[in-house]
Amino acid sequence: MMQKLKHEKARKLRRKFFEQNRGQLLQQLVSQRADIAERMIISLEELEKATNNFDKSRELGGGGHGIVYKGILSDLHVVAIKKPKMVVQKEIDEFINEVAILSQVNHRNVVKLYGCCLETEVPMLVYEFVSNGTLYDHLHGASLSWNNRLRIAIETSKSLAYLHSAVSIPIIHRDIKSVNILLDDTLTSKVADFGASRYIPMEKSGVTTMVQGTVGYLDPMYFYTSRLTEKSDVYSFGVILVELLTRKKPFSYMSSEGDSLVACFVTLFAEGRLLHILDPRVIEEGGPEVEKVAMLAVACVQLKGEDRPTMRQVEMTLEGLQTSKEHVPDGENNEIAISSPSTNIDEINMDDST
Template sequence: MLPSSLLLTMLFTATVVASPVSLPAGCPSKCGYITVPYPFGLTPNCSLDEGFQLLCVDSRLFHDANIEITDIDLSQGQAKAWVNMSSECFDTTGRSMPSSQTLIDLMDSPYSVSSAHNNFTAIGCDTVTTLNATNGNSSKVAGCLSICADMANLNYDGLCYGGGCCQTAIPTGFKSFQVTISSYRRCGRSAPNSCSYAFIASNGWSLLNTSDPNISVPIMLDWSIGHARCKEAQEDPTSYACSRNSICRDSGSGHGYFCLCSHEGNPGNPGNPYMENGCQDPHHPPTSKSEIIIISTTSTGGSFLVLLITVASWRLLKERNVKKRKEKNFDRNLELLRKEQSSSDANLIERMKTYDLDELKKATNNFDKTRIVGRGGHGHVYKGILSDQRVVAIKRPKITDEAELGQFINEVFILSQTNHRNVVTFFGCCLETEVPLLVFEFISGGTLRDHLIDNQRYSPLSFKDRLRIATEVARAIHYLHSEASTTIFHRDIKSSNILLDERNTAKLSDFGASRSVPLERTSITTMVQGTYGYLDPEYHQTGRLTEKSDVYSFGVIMVELLTGRIATPYQQNSMAKYLVMDFLESLKENSLFKILDPQVLKEGTAEEVESFARVAQICLRLSGSERPAMKEVGEMLEAMRTKRVVDEDDKMISKNRDISLAGALSLETSGGSRRRQYYSERLLKDSGNSLSENSGVTSNLGHTSSSLSSWRSSKRQHSTEIELQLSGEWPR
């Protein structure tokens, strides 16, 4: 009979180490002089999955067309890559020269830019740089300002001392980065080869040759297996990637893991820990398959009894460990929620619905990939059907660091305090996972961003719908600012966070970046966070978050609704680069109708479109004090909608006029005119409480534009020319 200890060893080895593979014959392992070790590969079926498949072009190794790989380190879970840097150059006459731009997109790949081994650097004498880091719907913005007296005397040797260069850290765990450069003072551009540079580069690398703006720079990438950390990954032997004689290490990116060959638990052995028998123990050579077969066939019946008992014991032990982990996660998450809870919301947590993890697994068919309806840098959204037949959306995180946990706890706390028809309904959460799972109402119509750019999948939005959507979003933001149980600043208002149901009713979503503010305070100072293109420039500069920061972002949404363009496009072309700047310039040059969406041109009257544009314009003031409150914005949009309804009523009455009913119809028409007068007077009265009543606007804008002009006149701190110049200096 086999010793029970040997059976246990064989059993647990087979259970924990199940996924390492033998590669099929003919898999290439070289690209030029670069070795490509598994889990990476050059052809289908030769890599762990599609994310690890690389391209070999002319003996050069690429992740994609923009990222070249020159080294892969299995022992550190890192790879060395080369990317373009951003540059802005001018000739001796001050004219812009061809430049390059840093655009790193690692979404849906195993890579992320290492925050520990890279930094963000800018070089120049008149340079403002912005680093926009995104993970799906989540984003962070960093940047720095570089100033010096004379570019010719710039002496940069890789170290920044504050003159002519600046550096800042890279946010952890992000997969996509865009670097932009703009001028701070609009001066210092007359020196020969006058250039500004901005780049992400590995620590210690220096840009010594500043004459070539198209040079590539090295960066270090973290790569990892999956999204689960070691502890969780080891519980699923069907997907765990580490082989025998190896150990697991959590990736420094904040998600996933990598493997190391080891001896007696200590890393350092040579070999490939992802291959079957890839890690060799010098003292215990691996048992061959034929030996295992011989041992198995010579076992007696008692051995099988021991094996059955062992399997049953292992299953019981696993179930107990899973239960303990659920209880531990539940207690920790509940404690974090209680810390967020204020004394005025003492019963908030008790009222919150909590779901069992098993229930949500059943609702999503164990989180089957076919149930994914949304993907982001922080996780996936699954469609689920609960036991009561309710269709829900379940937000499941895939990053499990402390910062991510704090963001989800914050989102749970914020959502539990909201109840508005234009804010996505929060049903509850599951606290049994390391980071809570969030359960929402399922919104089937996609995002506003999808509707604006995907004309193949969605019908164009009518101007009437665009006006209604803007009004509904304004209501939702006003509710957060003034009517919720605590003041809430959303901080990440953008078209991809506005969901539309089957009737195109707007629902504001994604509160991970939101902040609740005590009622007696009007602002908080916090780390700048938001999405490039929607970020309030005043908040970006000062770190001071106010309700007017959301007003600015809403103004960008209004411009998107007017133009059908998105503020954060991926394509690199000048027409899509600065949406807000193009919009403000069109107002100055009376060329607004040249940038409008065809559907808006077709259905909106000149008066409606111009009024809508003026509301957007005042929301986009550089100074927050010059912007209206969301209540006032909502009232202006409501008045525009009401006026449109009255006009449509009058047109219908006129169309159906009949001579035999001339008298009655005359009274109806008179009544329609009286309604028009009433609503116009109401608009002036409502807006007059907060807006001055100065005149002096184009006559065809009507009463709505008169009110807007009054607002602009009373609140303006800069001339139109100065406003446009300042707007151009801020990256949108």
């Protein structure tokens, strides 16, 4: 009898949490496609089995927000389970937001969301397990070859161009940084962490939101105006390019003159003194495309959003570089230019960026 009561109490509690976590809202979000609804909502029992009751040995890591566990679902998918630490309404809102966005995204360079569990006080997200750490770990730890850096830049640009222009309602990631780019065993990149992401209605060019992002990667125009557009992601991606070229950390770097990494990079580029800041490995392994990537980075971090290229233009330019790298004979110069709405890359006004 006691066992039955205990079981009933646990069932009621799970149900309470399910509703509290906006279970019905989530069901609405995914009910447009029944197969998603069935697949997306995972029971607590399944996750307990997958992680051996959230055993400490299954912990992959964690930060201020919570712990990530490695688990194996009953269908044998290896997953990463994000278990937040505390109940904060903002985090529950971000959770709902991430599920809504990722349930509609399907791209090889975006981390796949398998589902979520709503039966605990703080809801849990279940992603594909990406085995090889983050771009930040590889770049600032063991370092990466220039070819890998260029390929990761291309893959990341593809995923962002897809989010901006290939899904039914454009999505702005809003927190692009090297920590949010995961790498698998083949160093293929997967963009992750969509908690802060936002939809942009087709008829609008942007939305006004509370400023959110990471110091060093944050679009200054968005910071000053609170107006979020696709060009905010372009700026952050430009910072990633600078990070790939210099192997310096955007959030902590300061030049002897007190300049940030981006400001210092743009100044040195304008003065033709980029060698002072480029990573020695890039100088050693990179060919003529290094200058082109630097030029592209400078275009992306222009102060005014309208002076930056679109992510689709960025993707095409990077792909063009890789193609020319593979197919153009040595010594043949293949000029690549991007035109953003108001600027040709060769005519960038450096004064606007410093």
